[in-house]
Amino acid sequence: MEEQTVVQTSPPAAAPRAEQAVRQTSAQPKLSLRLAIGLIGMLLASLSAILNQQVTGLAMTDIRGALSIGHDDGTWLTVLFEAANVASMVFAPWFGVTFTLKRFASGAMLATMVLGLLCPFAPNLPALYTLRVLQGLSGGCLPPMLIIVALRYLPPKVKLYGLAGYALTATFGPALGTPLAALWTEYVNWRMAFWQVVPLGLASCAAIHLGLPQDPVKIERFRSFNWTGFLTGFPAVAMLVVGLLQGDRLDWLHSGLICAMLYGGALLLVAFLINEWYHPLPFFRLQLLSRRNFAHGLLTLAGAVVLLTSIAVIPAQYLTTIHGYRPLQTTPLALLVAIPLLIALPLTAAILNLRRVDFRWMLAIGLSLMAITCFMGSFVTSDWVRDNFYWLQSLQIVAQPMVIMCILMGVTTGLPPTEGPFASAMFNSLKTFSAAAATGLIEGVGTAREHFHSSMLVDRLGNNMLMTSQSLDASHGLGELAHRVHAQAVVLTSADLYRVMAGIALFLLVLVPLLPVRIYPPWAATQPSSR
Incomplete structure (x- = not known):
């Protein structure tokens, strides 16, 4: 793997530079208890937004039934x-x-809670749609704030732990999300899928208000607001997400709505990216892609999110x-991965915080474990039950922290706090968009392959009349035979x-020795350029 080194061209100046680096390192601000509380509050706000998104999605069957809403x-x-x-x-x-991180995060969290409280009381379906759109807007504002706060306030020694x-x-x-959805729908009340955001949200608002510094509001930034980027980027992303998530149900490009969403969204996205390249105050600073580790991190992030979504x-x-x-009944599979991550993520951060550890090797190991998981899963049979997936999911306890932490380290190391908002916008929007793309990929490929396998199985049965007759006698009817064919196709x-x-995991693995360059932990006094 490629490693860049720093070449000293003026030896007499090396000592002063080293002394200056030592002074700067010792002058780094300490992580006070008050600031730590604020950071924990931001983490809770981001986690509550993610849980709200996951739980309401998983509990949607019960929500639809309770509100008498069709599929x-x-x-x-x-x-x-x-x-x-x-x-x-x-x-x-x-x-x-x-509007300042403190005010904006608190306002977004409060809006998410209030809208969640109102959702079960929506008088009709259009009102519920409106509430869900508004809650999506407010909830989506929270995760990007966490990266900005971590890059801005965390000392170098603990920055990787903040990223963990x-x-x-x-x-x-x-x-x-799966255990909580099961808990609310099976033992409590379907309304808790919406209301669960309130306790965590109140705690996060209190911690954010107490711990984060209060910056001055910068209303003057609206004088140079990027209206072209906003009016092209917002509908572009929304249209693409709608097209990906509704594509399988509406038969993809055979639907006029899906064609309009995908083609129209793609054109608007191109216009948005062109505008962002030239605008003096963009939402995306595309010039960051010239950093090899940043570009590699975003590319690997997109593939890793697809893998994580699919493996679950x-x-x-x-x-x-x-x-x-x-x-x-599927909750134990989710808990098997979720609980150990509370230990595995900080442990991975501690290993990456060692100067002698090359993050590229850890990334390669994590991707290899993901590829092994998928390869072993390809031998699934109709006899597999939940216990057969335990040994597959257990590999993710090691693989997921390695992959995600290495991506975060590669994207953020060497990035000044002033670039944090741009990196956060690109990182978080790509992460969530990739999750939607993963859903569309799983549904699209799954439907196509299921139709193919069903047709092949039916053809084989039709070509063997004796087998068909025996199957009919044994199963007492066409209905049971159709069920067995469908199960085998699945x-x-x-x-x-x-x-x-x-295949996606192997593709990402091949990129590791080609694209990223060697970097060191944030605390290291001397770091090679990642360009």
Whole structure:
């Protein structure tokens, strides 16, 4: 793997530079108790937004049943929320800097809580749609604030531990969604899927108000507001998310709505990116992509989110379809990954904080474990039950922290706090958009492969009349035979999805020795350039 070194061209000046570096390191601000409380509050706010997104999505079947909403209408409750959630992440850092991180984060958290309280009391479906869109907007503003705060306030020695806290929102938060959804719908009340955000939100608001410094509001930034970027970027992202999440249900490009969403969103996205390149006060600073580690981090992030989503979704879909599992019965699989992450993430941060550790090797190990997980999952059969997936999911306890922490280290190391809002906007919006793309990929590929396998199985049965006759006698009817064909098609589709994910993991693995360069922990006094 490539490693850049610093070449000393003027030896007499080396000593003064070293002394200056030592003075700067010793002058780094300490992490006070008050500031630590503020950072914990921001972490809780971000985690509550992620949990609200995950739990309401997983509990949507019970929510639709309680409110007498049909399946097709109910899908828009999730889609509209996700579209607003992703689109708001693009612009939240700009507004956070303008209105101050403390005020903006507190306001977004309060809005998320109030809207969550109101959702179960919506008088009709359009009102519920409106509330979900507004809650998606407010909730999407919270995760980007966490990276900005970490880059701005954390001392170099503990910066990676702060990023490990952010990694909880990408790993622990989604994994905890299934147990909470099962808890509320099975034992408490479906309304808790909306109201669970309140206790955590109140705690986060109190901690943010107490701990974060109060900066002056910068209303003058509106004089140079990037209206072109806002009016092209917001609808572009929202339209693409709608197209990806509704594509499988509406038959992709055979639907006029999906064509309008995907093609129109793509054109607006191109216009947005061109505008961002030239605008003096952009929402995305695309010039950051000239940093090799930053570009590699975003590319790997997109693939890693697809992998993380798929590794969680494929077993749950398989167990639900083949064995009729409810969320409560798939909860142990999610907890198996979620609980150990509370220890694995800080431990991974501690290892990466060692100067002699090359983050590229850890990233390669993590991606290799993900590829092994997907490869072993491709041998799934109809006899597999929940216990068969335990040994697959257990590999993620090691793999996920390695991959996510290495991506965060590569993206943020050497990044000045002034660039934090731009990096946060690009990182968070890409992360959430990739999750929507992963859902569309799983549904699209899964439907296509299931239709293919169903057709092949039916053809084989039709070509063997004796086998068909025996199957009919044994199963007492066509209905049971159709069920068995469908179940086998689902098993083969699950295996195919695992193979696709293994290919994505191997592609990301190949990039590791080619694109990123050697970097050192943030505390290191001398760091090579990552360009």
